[in-house]
Amino acid sequence: MTEFDPTAAQAARERQDSLTKPPGSLGRLEDLAIFMAGWQGQARPRLDRAQALVFAGNHGVVAQGVNPFPAEVTALMVRNFAAGGAAINQLCKIAGASLSVVPLDLDRPTDDFTQGAAMSPDEVAAAMHAGADAVDKDADILILGEMGIGNSTVAAALAASVFGGRAEDWVGPGTGAEGEVLDNKRRAVAAGLARHEPVSARTTLAAFGGREQAAICGAVLRARELGLPVILDGFICTAAAGVLIRDDADALAHCLIGHESAEPGHRRLIASLGMQPVLSLDMRLGEGTGAAVALMVLRGAIACHDGMATFAEAGIA
Ligand SMILES: Cc1cc2ncn([C@H]3O[C@H](COP(=O)(O)O)[C@@H](O)[C@H]3O)c2cc1C
Numbered sequence: 001m002t003e004f005d006p007t008a009a010q011a012a013r014e015r016q017d018s019l020t021k022p023p024g025s026l027g028r029l030e031d032l033a034i035f036m037a038g039w040q041g042q043a044r045p046r047l048d049r050a051q052a053l054v055f056a057g058n059h060g061v062v063a064q065g066v067n068p069f070p071a072e073v074t075a076l077m078v079r080n081f082a083a084g085g086a087a088i089n090q091l092c093k094i095a096g097a098s099l100s101v102v103p104l105d106l107d108r109p110t111d112d113f114t115q116g117a118a119m120s121p122d123e124v125a126a127a128m129h130a131g132a133d134a135v136d137k138d139a140d141i142l143i144l145g146e147m148g149i150g151n152s153t154v155a156a157a158l159a160a161s162v163f164g165g166r167a168e169d170w171v172g173p174g175t176g177a178e179g180e181v182l183d184n185k186r187r188a189v190a191a192g193l194a195r196h197e198p199v200s201a202r203t204t205l206a207a208f209g210g211r212e213q214a215a216i217c218g219a220v221l222r223a224r225e226l227g228l229p230v231i232l233d234g235f236i237c238t239a240a241a242g243v244l245i246r247d248d249a250d251a252l253a254h255c256l257i258g259h260e261s262a263e264p265g266h267r268r269l270i271a272s273l274g275m276q277p278v279l280s281l282d283m284r285l286g287e288g289t290g291a292a293v294a295l296m297v298l299r300g301a302i303a304c305h306d307g308m309a310t311f312a313e314a315g316i317a
């Protein structure tokens with residue numbers, strides 16, 4: 001496991017304080033540059049190679065009537081990603097990230113977690129491996145997103161299981177659930193929580209699913225081994241990665257939360273993790289879109305950190 005390098009971070013802090021601006025005036029852009037320096041182990045961090053990974057999976061819990069859109073949309077959106085027609089395609093293009101989409105057994109949904117375990121231990125391991133193997137070891141930053149109709153229900157169950165609270169604390173509209181569909185969603189999460197009492201990251205993923213959540217965990221763990229900083233997307237992506245907290249309270253130290261989603265559970269989740277999102281734009285899409293917009297902010301932070309003159313260079317006493 002590669003750890004944060006405090007010497008590189010300190011050197012980056014000193015550089016920030018020497019640049020031609022009042023100390024601290026770039027606010028969290030300064031913190032972002034120092035975060036990157038610490039995780040990359042260099043005072044002048046690079047953002048030459050940005051990788052975006054979108055993992056896709058299908059979910060048996062859709063049988064409980066928890067989502068307004070049909071499950072077929074998962075595969076159709078995977079086609080749309082391949083054709084360049086989704087929001088994440090446009091944002092990756094202008095943020096300078098290469099996008100890979102990893103569909104995970106879309107024609108074999110996980111089992112309905114209200115009736116039993118969503119996945120076997122082998123299925124969890126396979127999906128975690130797929131996530132880890134997709135990570136580009138030469139990347140400077142990794143952006144994570146997901147696609148899976150019904151997975152805002154899965155995310156609510158994962159978050160409730162790991163961080164406590166009732167189903168209704170974590171269930172929200174997702175793609176637009178209201179009325180009966182929203183009631184079904186709350187009932188499904190409550191039933192899942194009553195049925196399963198997992199104690200580790202892997203057993204939590206087995207209990208509730210899904211494959212794209214396990215792949216996100218695998219990618220986050222691989223990134224940590226590589227010392228590669230990660231930008232998580234919204235509620236669903238954060239809930240997936242948050243499962244790792246069950247095994248290690250420090251598991252997300254190399255991760256940023258790209259944005260605070262409009263999905264109401266995300267605020268609670270971010271607070272539970274003691275983290276701060278880069279942005280808050282009322283987005284609620286998933287796919288990695290909030291993380292991709294945050295990458296542009298990160299590029300701004302690194303551009304200033306790298307390109308600004310110091311007071312000495314500018315001849316300002
Ligand atoms: C066309 C379309 C594109 C999407 N892109 C991301 N999601 C998002 O919505 C899904 C979760 O919401 P729920 O639990 O309500 O199904 C996930 O696939 C998430 O990535 C989409 C959803 C739709 C319909």
Ligand SMILES: O=C(O)c1cccnc1
Pocket residue numbers: 152173174175233234235236237261262263266283284285286287
């Ligand atoms: O924040 C998210 O990840 C999210 C919210 C609603 C629907 N899909 C994704």
